[in-house]
Amino acid sequence: MSQTATLEVNGNKYEFPIIKGSEQELAIDIKALRGATGGVTTIDPGYKNTGSCQSAITFLNGEEGILRYRGYSIEDLAEKADFLEVAYALIFGDLPTKEQLEKFNNDIKAEAHVDEDVKRILDGFPKSAHPMGVLSSLTSALIAFNPSSVNVDSEEDMYQAIVKIMAKFPVLTAWAHRKRMGMPLDYGDDSLGYVENFLKMMFKKPNQEYKKNDIIINAIDKLLILHADHEQNCSTSTVRIVGSSHAGLFASISAGISALWGPLHGGANQAVIEMLEAIKEDGGDTKKYMGKAKDKADPFRLMGFGHRVYKNFDPRAKIIKVAADEVLGDLGIVDPVLDIAKGLEQEALLDQYFVDRKLYPNVDFYSGIIYRALGIPTEMFTPMFALGRLPGWIAQWREMRLRKEPIGRPRQIYIGETFREFKNLNDR
Ligand code: SDX
Numbered sequence: 142m143s144q145t146a147t148l149e150v151n152g153n154k155y156e157f158p159i160i161k162g163s164e165q166e167l168a169i170d171i172k173a174l175r176g177a178t179g180g181v182t183t184i185d186p187g188y189k190n191t192g193s194c195q196s197a198i199t200f201l202n203g204e205e206g207i208l209r210y211r212g213y214s215i216e217d218l219a220e221k222a223d224f225l226e227v228a229y230a231l232i233f234g235d236l237p238t239k240e241q242l243e244k245f246n247n248d249i250k251a252e253a254h255v256d257e258d259v260k261r262i263l264d265g266f267p268k269s270a271h272p273m274g275v276l277s278s279l280t281s282a283l284i285a286f287n288p289s290s291v292n293v294d295s296e297e298d299m300y301q302a303i304v305k306i307m308a309k310f311p312v313l314t315a316w317a318h319r320k321r322m323g324m325p326l327d328y329g330d331d332s333l334g335y336v337e338n339f340l341k342m343m344f345k346k347p348n349q350e351y352k353k354n355d356i357i358i359n360a361i362d363k364l365l366i367l368h369a370d371h372e373q374n375c376s377t378s379t380v381r382i383v384g385s386s387h388a389g390l391f392a393s394i395s396a397g398i399s400a401l402w403g404p405l406h407g408g409a410n411q412a413v414i415e416m417l418e419a420i421k422e423d424g425g426d427t428k429k430y431m432g433k434a435k436d437k438a439d440p441f442r443l444m445g446f447g448h449r450v451y452k453n454f455d456p457r458a459k460i461i462k463v464a465a466d467e468v469l470g471d472l473g474i475v476d477p478v479l480d481i482a483k484g485l486e487q488e489a490l491l492d493q494y495f496v497d498r499k500l501y502p503n504v505d506f507y508s509g510i511i512y513r514a515l516g517i518p519t520e521m522f523t524p525m526f527a528l529g530r531l532p533g534w535i536a537q538w539r540e541m542r543l544r545k546e547p548i549g550r551p552r553q554i555y556i557g558e559t560f561r562e563f564k565n566l567n568d569r
Contacts, residue, residue: 203450228532252308281395315342370533382549409505413445445506452499
Protein backbone atom coordinates (compact mmCIF):
# COMPACT_ATOMS: atom_id res chain seq x y z
CA MET A 142 0.00 0.00 0.00
CA SER A 143 1.44 3.38 -0.99
CA GLN A 144 2.85 5.40 1.91
CA THR A 145 2.12 8.67 0.12
CA ALA A 146 -0.80 10.47 -1.58
CA THR A 147 -0.26 12.48 -4.75
CA LEU A 148 -2.14 15.72 -5.34
CA GLU A 149 -2.08 17.58 -8.61
CA VAL A 150 -2.71 21.36 -8.52
CA ASN A 151 -2.30 23.65 -11.57
CA GLY A 152 -0.38 20.90 -13.39
CA ASN A 153 2.05 20.38 -10.50
CA LYS A 154 2.16 17.11 -8.54
CA TYR A 155 2.75 17.04 -4.80
CA GLU A 156 3.27 14.03 -2.55
CA PHE A 157 2.04 13.89 1.03
CA PRO A 158 2.70 11.15 3.60
CA ILE A 159 -0.12 8.78 4.55
CA ILE A 160 -0.24 7.94 8.27
CA LYS A 161 -1.85 4.76 9.61
CA GLY A 162 -3.41 4.44 13.08
CA SER A 163 -3.32 1.37 15.35
CA GLU A 164 -6.75 0.37 13.98
CA GLN A 165 -5.49 0.69 10.36
CA GLU A 166 -7.23 4.04 9.77
CA LEU A 167 -5.45 6.10 7.12
CA ALA A 168 -5.01 9.89 6.93
CA ILE A 169 -3.19 12.11 4.49
CA ASP A 170 -0.81 14.33 6.47
CA ILE A 171 -1.21 17.75 4.79
CA LYS A 172 0.91 19.71 7.32
CA ALA A 173 3.19 20.80 4.41
CA LEU A 174 0.39 21.53 1.89
CA ARG A 175 0.21 25.34 2.02
CA GLY A 176 3.98 25.79 1.93
CA ALA A 177 4.54 23.25 -0.83
CA THR A 178 1.76 24.59 -3.10
CA GLY A 179 2.37 28.31 -2.55
CA GLY A 180 -0.79 28.90 -0.51
CA VAL A 181 -3.32 26.22 -1.48
CA THR A 182 -5.30 24.94 1.53
CA THR A 183 -8.24 22.55 2.00
CA ILE A 184 -11.77 23.36 3.13
CA ASP A 185 -14.13 20.97 4.95
CA PRO A 186 -17.13 22.63 6.71
CA GLY A 187 -17.91 20.74 9.92
CA TYR A 188 -14.63 18.85 9.54
CA LYS A 189 -16.54 15.83 8.17
CA ASN A 190 -13.39 14.51 6.48
CA THR A 191 -10.68 16.18 8.54
CA GLY A 192 -8.81 14.81 11.54
CA SER A 193 -7.66 17.38 14.11
CA CYS A 194 -5.21 15.18 16.00
CA GLN A 195 -3.84 11.73 16.65
CA SER A 196 -5.27 10.36 19.90
CA ALA A 197 -4.82 7.22 22.00
CA ILE A 198 -7.94 7.67 24.13
CA THR A 199 -11.09 6.50 22.28
CA PHE A 200 -11.63 4.50 19.12
CA LEU A 201 -14.87 4.65 17.10
CA ASN A 202 -15.76 2.64 14.04
CA GLY A 203 -18.95 4.28 12.77
CA GLU A 204 -19.59 1.74 10.04
CA GLU A 205 -19.45 -1.23 12.44
CA GLY A 206 -20.79 0.56 15.52
CA ILE A 207 -17.67 -0.03 17.61
CA LEU A 208 -16.72 2.15 20.62
CA ARG A 209 -13.67 1.48 22.84
CA TYR A 210 -12.07 3.56 25.60
CA ARG A 211 -8.31 2.86 25.87
CA GLY A 212 -8.93 -0.41 23.96
CA TYR A 213 -11.69 -1.68 26.27
CA SER A 214 -15.10 -2.23 24.61
CA ILE A 215 -17.95 0.00 25.79
CA GLU A 216 -20.02 -3.16 26.36
CA ASP A 217 -17.43 -4.56 28.81
CA LEU A 218 -16.92 -1.25 30.60
CA ALA A 219 -20.65 -0.59 30.97
CA GLU A 220 -21.21 -4.06 32.39
CA LYS A 221 -18.07 -4.69 34.47
CA ALA A 222 -16.56 -1.35 35.55
CA ASP A 223 -17.76 1.63 37.57
CA PHE A 224 -17.60 5.26 36.51
CA LEU A 225 -14.51 6.22 38.53
CA GLU A 226 -12.56 3.26 37.12
CA VAL A 227 -13.50 4.31 33.59
CA ALA A 228 -12.67 7.96 34.35
CA TYR A 229 -9.22 6.88 35.61
CA ALA A 230 -8.62 4.74 32.49
CA LEU A 231 -9.61 7.55 30.13
CA ILE A 232 -7.47 10.14 31.91
CA PHE A 233 -4.37 8.12 32.85
CA GLY A 234 -4.34 5.45 30.12
CA ASP A 235 -5.41 2.20 31.77
CA LEU A 236 -7.83 0.73 34.31
CA PRO A 237 -6.54 1.47 37.85
CA THR A 238 -5.20 -1.08 40.30
CA LYS A 239 -7.11 -1.35 43.57
CA GLU A 240 -4.56 0.97 45.23
CA GLN A 241 -4.68 3.54 42.41
CA LEU A 242 -8.50 3.56 42.46
CA GLU A 243 -8.60 3.93 46.23
CA LYS A 244 -6.14 6.86 46.11
CA PHE A 245 -8.07 8.51 43.22
CA ASN A 246 -11.33 8.13 45.15
CA ASN A 247 -9.85 9.48 48.39
CA ASP A 248 -8.13 12.40 46.66
CA ILE A 249 -11.44 13.32 45.00
CA LYS A 250 -13.28 13.13 48.34
CA ALA A 251 -10.64 15.45 49.86
CA GLU A 252 -11.50 18.07 47.23
CA ALA A 253 -15.30 17.61 47.21
CA HIS A 254 -16.05 20.99 48.75
CA VAL A 255 -16.78 24.25 46.95
CA ASP A 256 -15.86 27.70 48.27
CA GLU A 257 -18.85 29.24 50.06
CA ASP A 258 -18.45 32.37 47.91
CA VAL A 259 -19.53 30.30 44.88
CA LYS A 260 -23.00 30.28 46.45
CA ARG A 261 -23.12 34.05 46.01
CA ILE A 262 -22.57 33.59 42.27
CA LEU A 263 -25.28 30.92 42.20
CA ASP A 264 -27.63 33.25 44.09
CA GLY A 265 -27.27 35.75 41.24
CA PHE A 266 -29.04 33.44 38.78
CA PRO A 267 -32.82 33.43 38.39
CA LYS A 268 -34.46 30.06 39.24
CA SER A 269 -35.48 29.89 35.57
CA ALA A 270 -31.82 29.88 34.36
CA HIS A 271 -31.02 26.73 32.34
CA PRO A 272 -28.64 24.60 34.44
CA MET A 273 -26.18 24.27 31.54
CA GLY A 274 -25.65 28.03 31.57
CA VAL A 275 -25.29 27.98 35.34
CA LEU A 276 -22.85 25.04 35.18
CA SER A 277 -20.69 26.64 32.51
CA SER A 278 -20.49 29.87 34.55
CA LEU A 279 -19.77 28.16 37.88
CA THR A 280 -17.10 25.95 36.26
CA SER A 281 -15.43 29.03 34.86
CA ALA A 282 -15.77 30.71 38.27
CA LEU A 283 -13.78 27.85 39.82
CA ILE A 284 -10.73 29.48 38.22
CA ALA A 285 -11.12 32.44 40.57
CA PHE A 286 -10.99 30.10 43.56
CA ASN A 287 -8.16 27.99 42.10
CA PRO A 288 -6.13 30.69 40.30
CA SER A 289 -2.88 28.81 39.75
CA SER A 290 -2.93 27.50 36.20
CA VAL A 291 -2.01 23.87 35.60
CA ASN A 292 1.72 23.29 35.15
CA VAL A 293 1.46 20.50 32.57
CA ASP A 294 5.14 19.65 33.06
CA SER A 295 4.35 18.63 36.63
CA GLU A 296 2.50 15.29 36.96
CA GLU A 297 1.50 16.24 40.54
CA ASP A 298 0.17 19.67 39.51
CA MET A 299 -1.85 18.12 36.67
CA TYR A 300 -3.16 15.40 39.00
CA GLN A 301 -4.29 17.95 41.60
CA ALA A 302 -6.19 19.97 38.96
CA ILE A 303 -7.84 16.78 37.69
CA VAL A 304 -9.05 15.58 41.10
CA LYS A 305 -10.25 19.12 41.88
CA ILE A 306 -12.55 19.32 38.85
CA MET A 307 -13.65 15.67 39.20
CA ALA A 308 -14.59 16.46 42.83
CA LYS A 309 -16.24 19.85 42.42
CA PHE A 310 -18.16 19.29 39.19
CA PRO A 311 -20.77 16.93 40.73
CA VAL A 312 -21.29 19.48 43.54
CA LEU A 313 -21.86 22.31 41.04
CA THR A 314 -24.18 20.10 38.96
CA ALA A 315 -26.27 19.17 42.00
CA TRP A 316 -26.29 22.80 43.20
CA ALA A 317 -27.55 23.99 39.79
CA HIS A 318 -30.44 21.53 40.17
CA ARG A 319 -31.26 22.47 43.76
CA LYS A 320 -31.21 26.16 42.85
CA ARG A 321 -33.94 25.51 40.25
CA MET A 322 -35.91 23.46 42.78
CA GLY A 323 -35.64 26.16 45.45
CA MET A 324 -33.95 23.63 47.70
CA PRO A 325 -31.13 24.41 50.19
CA LEU A 326 -27.74 23.28 48.86
CA ASP A 327 -26.45 19.90 50.02
CA TYR A 328 -22.76 19.37 50.81
CA GLY A 329 -22.62 15.63 50.20
CA ASP A 330 -21.18 12.93 52.41
CA ASP A 331 -17.72 11.51 51.79
CA SER A 332 -18.70 8.15 53.26
CA LEU A 333 -20.71 7.57 50.06
CA GLY A 334 -19.47 6.49 46.63
CA TYR A 335 -19.02 9.02 43.82
CA VAL A 336 -22.38 8.43 42.10
CA GLU A 337 -24.29 7.77 45.34
CA ASN A 338 -22.95 11.02 46.81
CA PHE A 339 -23.98 12.92 43.67
CA LEU A 340 -27.51 11.55 43.90
CA LYS A 341 -27.66 12.47 47.59
CA MET A 342 -26.56 16.03 46.79
CA MET A 343 -29.21 16.15 44.04
CA PHE A 344 -32.21 14.71 45.84
CA LYS A 345 -31.83 14.56 49.64
CA LYS A 346 -34.61 16.58 51.23
CA PRO A 347 -33.47 18.70 54.22
CA ASN A 348 -36.10 17.17 56.45
CA GLN A 349 -35.66 13.56 55.41
CA GLU A 350 -33.04 10.82 55.73
CA TYR A 351 -31.31 10.05 52.41
CA LYS A 352 -32.38 6.57 51.26
CA LYS A 353 -30.02 4.97 48.74
CA ASN A 354 -31.51 3.03 45.83
CA ASP A 355 -29.03 0.65 44.19
CA ILE A 356 -31.12 0.38 41.01
CA ILE A 357 -30.82 4.14 40.49
CA ILE A 358 -27.14 4.26 41.51
CA ASN A 359 -26.22 1.46 39.10
CA ALA A 360 -28.27 2.95 36.25
CA ILE A 361 -26.67 6.41 36.63
CA ASP A 362 -23.20 4.87 36.95
CA LYS A 363 -23.77 3.00 33.65
CA LEU A 364 -25.13 6.12 31.90
CA LEU A 365 -22.11 8.17 33.01
CA ILE A 366 -19.78 5.49 31.62
CA LEU A 367 -21.63 5.49 28.29
CA HIS A 368 -21.24 9.28 28.02
CA ALA A 369 -17.63 9.46 29.26
CA ASP A 370 -15.82 10.07 25.95
CA HIS A 371 -16.43 10.00 22.23
CA GLU A 372 -13.19 11.08 20.48
CA GLN A 373 -13.31 14.45 18.65
CA ASN A 374 -17.01 15.38 19.03
CA CYS A 375 -18.07 19.03 19.02
CA SER A 376 -17.64 19.73 22.76
CA THR A 377 -14.39 17.78 23.06
CA SER A 378 -12.96 19.59 20.04
CA THR A 379 -13.98 22.81 21.81
CA VAL A 380 -12.14 21.78 24.98
CA ARG A 381 -9.06 20.93 22.93
CA ILE A 382 -9.01 24.11 20.85
CA VAL A 383 -9.59 26.37 23.90
CA GLY A 384 -6.86 24.46 25.76
CA SER A 385 -4.54 24.75 22.75
CA SER A 386 -4.18 28.48 23.52
CA HIS A 387 -2.91 27.31 26.94
CA ALA A 388 -6.10 28.48 28.64
CA GLY A 389 -6.57 26.52 31.86
CA LEU A 390 -8.34 23.19 32.35
CA PHE A 391 -11.38 24.72 34.08
CA ALA A 392 -11.78 27.44 31.40
CA SER A 393 -11.51 24.82 28.63
CA ILE A 394 -14.13 22.61 30.28
CA SER A 395 -16.43 25.59 30.78
CA ALA A 396 -16.26 26.17 27.00
CA GLY A 397 -16.96 22.47 26.39
CA ILE A 398 -20.11 22.67 28.53
CA SER A 399 -21.42 25.50 26.35
CA ALA A 400 -20.75 23.51 23.16
CA LEU A 401 -22.46 20.42 24.60
CA TRP A 402 -25.58 22.48 25.40
CA GLY A 403 -26.57 22.78 21.73
CA PRO A 404 -29.61 20.67 20.67
CA LEU A 405 -27.63 19.12 17.81
CA HIS A 406 -25.14 17.78 20.37
CA GLY A 407 -25.68 17.01 24.06
CA GLY A 408 -28.84 19.12 24.22
CA ALA A 409 -30.51 16.45 22.07
CA ASN A 410 -31.39 14.29 25.10
CA GLN A 411 -33.65 17.06 26.40
CA ALA A 412 -35.00 17.70 22.87
CA VAL A 413 -35.84 13.98 22.45
CA ILE A 414 -38.10 13.90 25.50
CA GLU A 415 -39.75 17.19 24.45
CA MET A 416 -40.33 15.66 20.98
CA LEU A 417 -41.72 12.39 22.41
CA GLU A 418 -44.01 14.34 24.74
CA ALA A 419 -45.25 16.42 21.77
CA ILE A 420 -45.99 13.23 19.84
CA LYS A 421 -47.82 11.80 22.85
CA GLU A 422 -49.87 15.02 23.20
CA ASP A 423 -50.57 14.76 19.50
CA GLY A 424 -52.22 11.36 19.98
CA GLY A 425 -49.04 9.33 19.36
CA ASP A 426 -49.10 10.09 15.63
CA THR A 427 -45.51 9.02 14.88
CA LYS A 428 -46.17 8.97 11.11
CA LYS A 429 -46.86 12.72 11.15
CA TYR A 430 -43.51 13.40 12.85
CA MET A 431 -41.66 11.04 10.53
CA GLY A 432 -43.14 13.06 7.65
CA LYS A 433 -42.00 16.33 9.26
CA ALA A 434 -38.48 14.92 9.76
CA LYS A 435 -38.25 14.10 6.04
CA ASP A 436 -39.76 17.36 4.81
CA LYS A 437 -36.91 19.66 3.77
CA ALA A 438 -39.23 22.64 4.15
CA ASP A 439 -39.77 21.69 7.81
CA PRO A 440 -36.88 22.47 10.21
CA PHE A 441 -38.05 19.58 12.43
CA ARG A 442 -35.53 16.78 12.84
CA LEU A 443 -36.08 13.43 14.54
CA MET A 444 -34.08 14.24 17.66
CA GLY A 445 -31.93 11.42 18.95
CA PHE A 446 -31.51 10.09 15.40
CA GLY A 447 -28.49 10.34 13.13
CA HIS A 448 -24.82 10.78 13.89
CA ARG A 449 -21.77 12.28 12.23
CA VAL A 450 -19.73 9.12 12.75
CA TYR A 451 -22.12 6.22 13.38
CA LYS A 452 -23.68 5.02 10.12
CA ASN A 453 -24.87 1.98 12.03
CA PHE A 454 -26.46 1.58 15.45
CA ASP A 455 -24.77 3.73 18.13
CA PRO A 456 -23.59 0.94 20.49
CA ARG A 457 -24.47 3.16 23.44
CA ALA A 458 -28.07 3.47 22.24
CA LYS A 459 -28.37 -0.33 22.18
CA ILE A 460 -27.13 -0.60 25.78
CA ILE A 461 -29.32 2.28 26.99
CA LYS A 462 -32.41 0.84 25.29
CA VAL A 463 -31.97 -2.45 27.20
CA ALA A 464 -31.24 -0.54 30.41
CA ALA A 465 -34.42 1.53 29.93
CA ASP A 466 -36.55 -1.60 29.91
CA GLU A 467 -34.69 -3.00 32.96
CA VAL A 468 -34.77 0.19 35.04
CA LEU A 469 -38.42 1.03 34.33
CA GLY A 470 -39.32 -2.61 35.02
CA ASP A 471 -37.33 -2.70 38.29
CA LEU A 472 -38.88 0.59 39.41
CA GLY A 473 -42.35 -0.51 38.29
CA ILE A 474 -42.69 2.52 36.02
CA VAL A 475 -44.76 2.46 32.84
CA ASP A 476 -43.80 5.43 30.64
CA PRO A 477 -45.84 5.70 27.41
CA VAL A 478 -43.07 7.69 25.73
CA LEU A 479 -40.85 4.56 25.84
CA ASP A 480 -43.34 2.78 23.60
CA ILE A 481 -43.56 5.84 21.34
CA ALA A 482 -39.74 5.85 21.10
CA LYS A 483 -39.66 2.16 20.20
CA GLY A 484 -42.40 2.72 17.60
CA LEU A 485 -40.46 5.59 16.04
CA GLU A 486 -37.30 3.49 15.94
CA GLN A 487 -39.11 0.62 14.20
CA GLU A 488 -40.66 2.96 11.62
CA ALA A 489 -37.38 4.77 10.94
CA LEU A 490 -35.45 1.52 10.49
CA LEU A 491 -37.87 0.58 7.69
CA ASP A 492 -38.15 4.02 6.10
CA GLN A 493 -36.14 4.59 2.91
CA TYR A 494 -35.23 8.20 3.83
CA PHE A 495 -33.60 7.04 7.08
CA VAL A 496 -32.14 3.88 5.56
CA ASP A 497 -30.57 5.81 2.64
CA ARG A 498 -29.01 8.31 5.04
CA LYS A 499 -27.98 5.63 7.56
CA LEU A 500 -29.86 7.39 10.38
CA TYR A 501 -30.07 5.27 13.52
CA PRO A 502 -30.89 6.06 17.16
CA ASN A 503 -27.93 7.70 18.91
CA VAL A 504 -26.93 7.94 22.57
CA ASP A 505 -29.54 10.62 23.23
CA PHE A 506 -32.57 8.75 21.94
CA TYR A 507 -33.33 6.60 25.01
CA SER A 508 -31.21 8.22 27.74
CA GLY A 509 -33.82 10.81 28.67
CA ILE A 510 -36.41 8.08 29.29
CA ILE A 511 -34.16 6.57 31.96
CA TYR A 512 -33.23 9.94 33.48
CA ARG A 513 -36.93 10.78 33.77
CA ALA A 514 -37.70 7.43 35.41
CA LEU A 515 -34.90 8.16 37.91
CA GLY A 516 -36.55 11.44 38.88
CA ILE A 517 -34.16 13.72 36.99
CA PRO A 518 -35.96 16.75 35.49
CA THR A 519 -35.67 17.35 31.73
CA GLU A 520 -33.50 20.48 32.06
CA MET A 521 -30.96 18.39 33.98
CA PHE A 522 -30.55 15.79 31.20
CA THR A 523 -27.74 17.68 29.46
CA PRO A 524 -25.91 18.47 32.74
CA MET A 525 -26.00 14.69 33.31
CA PHE A 526 -24.37 14.27 29.89
CA ALA A 527 -21.73 16.82 30.95
CA LEU A 528 -21.07 14.99 34.25
CA GLY A 529 -20.46 11.80 32.27
CA ARG A 530 -18.32 13.55 29.62
CA LEU A 531 -16.10 15.32 32.18
CA PRO A 532 -13.37 12.61 32.33
CA GLY A 533 -13.29 12.48 28.53
CA TRP A 534 -12.81 16.23 28.31
CA ILE A 535 -10.07 16.05 30.96
CA ALA A 536 -8.34 13.15 29.19
CA GLN A 537 -8.41 14.87 25.81
CA TRP A 538 -7.19 18.20 27.26
CA ARG A 539 -4.36 16.42 29.11
CA GLU A 540 -3.34 14.48 25.97
CA MET A 541 -3.38 17.66 23.84
CA ARG A 542 -1.18 19.54 26.34
CA LEU A 543 1.23 16.64 27.01
CA ARG A 544 1.68 16.14 23.26
CA LYS A 545 2.41 19.91 23.02
CA GLU A 546 -0.13 20.28 20.15
CA PRO A 547 0.05 23.67 18.37
CA ILE A 548 -2.61 26.36 18.94
CA GLY A 549 -5.71 25.55 16.89
CA ARG A 550 -6.16 28.16 14.17
CA PRO A 551 -7.95 26.95 10.97
CA ARG A 552 -7.55 28.78 7.64
CA GLN A 553 -10.41 29.99 5.40
CA ILE A 554 -11.31 30.91 1.85
CA TYR A 555 -12.28 34.58 1.73
CA ILE A 556 -15.38 35.28 -0.41
CA GLY A 557 -16.01 38.92 0.57
CA GLU A 558 -15.39 42.26 -1.21
CA THR A 559 -12.05 42.77 -2.94
CA PHE A 560 -10.17 46.05 -2.23
CA ARG A 561 -12.25 49.24 -2.44
CA GLU A 562 -11.50 52.87 -1.60
CA PHE A 563 -12.84 54.32 1.67
CA LYS A 564 -15.97 56.53 1.25
CA ASN A 565 -16.53 59.51 3.55
CA LEU A 566 -19.81 59.54 5.42
CA ASN A 567 -21.30 62.31 3.29
CA ASP A 568 -20.43 60.40 0.09
CA ARG A 569 -22.14 57.09 1.06
C1 SDX B 1 -24.31 13.62 20.12
O1 SDX B 1 -20.09 13.68 17.55
C2 SDX B 1 -20.40 12.93 18.56
O2 SDX B 1 -19.80 11.93 18.84
C3 SDX B 1 -21.62 13.42 19.36
C4 SDX B 1 -22.09 12.49 20.48
C5 SDX B 1 -21.07 12.40 21.61
O3 SDX B 1 -21.10 11.38 22.32
O4 SDX B 1 -20.32 13.39 21.82
O5 SDX B 1 -22.35 11.20 19.96
C6 SDX B 1 -23.37 13.03 21.11
O6 SDX B 1 -24.25 14.80 19.87
C7 SDX B 1 -25.27 12.71 19.39
C8 SDX B 1 -26.11 13.46 18.32
C9 SDX B 1 -27.27 14.16 19.03
N1 SDX B 1 -27.99 15.05 18.10
C10 SDX B 1 -29.22 14.72 17.64
O7 SDX B 1 -29.82 13.68 17.91
C11 SDX B 1 -29.87 15.81 16.77
C12 SDX B 1 -30.52 15.18 15.54
N2 SDX B 1 -29.47 14.66 14.65
C13 SDX B 1 -28.96 15.53 13.67
O8 SDX B 1 -29.15 16.87 13.75
C14 SDX B 1 -27.75 15.02 12.90
O9 SDX B 1 -27.97 13.70 12.64
C15 SDX B 1 -26.39 15.22 13.55
C16 SDX B 1 -26.18 16.64 13.95
C17 SDX B 1 -26.27 14.35 14.76
C18 SDX B 1 -25.34 14.81 12.54
O10 SDX B 1 -25.43 15.70 11.48
P1 SDX B 1 -24.44 15.63 10.20
O11 SDX B 1 -23.43 14.54 10.37
O12 SDX B 1 -23.95 17.01 9.95
O13 SDX B 1 -25.37 15.12 9.04
P2 SDX B 1 -26.23 16.07 8.14
O14 SDX B 1 -26.90 17.13 8.95
O15 SDX B 1 -25.38 16.50 6.98
O16 SDX B 1 -27.38 15.05 7.64
C19 SDX B 1 -27.19 14.20 6.51
C20 SDX B 1 -28.60 13.99 5.95
C21 SDX B 1 -29.31 15.31 5.65
O17 SDX B 1 -30.26 15.05 4.62
P3 SDX B 1 -29.86 15.43 3.09
O18 SDX B 1 -29.49 16.91 3.06
O19 SDX B 1 -28.70 14.51 2.72
O20 SDX B 1 -31.12 15.13 2.28
O21 SDX B 1 -29.41 13.32 6.93
C22 SDX B 1 -30.49 14.18 7.31
C23 SDX B 1 -30.07 15.59 6.92
O22 SDX B 1 -31.23 16.40 6.70
N3 SDX B 1 -30.62 14.05 8.79
C24 SDX B 1 -31.78 13.99 9.43
C25 SDX B 1 -31.45 13.80 10.78
N4 SDX B 1 -30.11 13.76 10.92
C26 SDX B 1 -29.61 13.92 9.68
N5 SDX B 1 -33.08 14.08 9.00
C27 SDX B 1 -34.02 13.98 9.95
N6 SDX B 1 -33.79 13.78 11.28
C28 SDX B 1 -32.52 13.70 11.72
N7 SDX B 1 -32.27 13.52 13.04
